[in-house]
Amino acid sequence: MTTPTPAGAPGCIAASCTNPATVQWKRRTDPGHVVAVFSCDNHAISLDAAAHVHATTCAAPGPTGCTCTPEPIQPSTPAQATPPNLPPGWVTPATSPTGAA
Numbered sequence: 001m002t003t004p005t006p007a008g009a010p011g012c013i014a015a016s017c018t019n020p021a022t023v024q025w026k027r028r029t030d031p032g033h034v035v036a037v038f039s040c041d042n043h044a045i046s047l048d049a050a051a052h053v054h055a056t057t058c059a060a061p062g063p064t065g066c067t068c069t070p071e072p073i074q075p076s077t078p079a080q081a082t083p084p085n086l087p088p089g090w091v092t093p094a095t096s097p098t099g100a101a
């Protein structure tokens with residue numbers, strides 16, 4: 001009994017497709033919950049479309065491709081926003097070399 005695909009490797013989820021998945025994108029199933037959609041090259045959507053979260057009714061991957069209107073990409077908030085104006089005497093330490101004996 002030999003398994004052609006290693007365990008854990010997802011396959012293309014298109015109907016009657018047995019190719020291993022090479023790309024993936026996200027599809028929303030419930031508010032606040034998305035699932036990964038795996039697809040092979042033949043059924044893959046465009047890279048731009050794959051950057052979006054698709055609707056639960058989206059037919060991709062499939063012969064018709066994406067049939068939904070993907071959600072807009074959420075603007076990424078910078079990790080370090082511009083610091084607010086600090087009162088005099090308040091400084092933001094770049095590094096705190098404390099703890100060293």
Ligand SMILES: [Zn+2]
Pocket residue numbers: 012013014017018019039040041042043061
């Ligand atoms: Zn496929």
Ligand SMILES: [Zn+2]
Pocket residue numbers: 054055058059060066067068069070
């Ligand atoms: Zn879609």
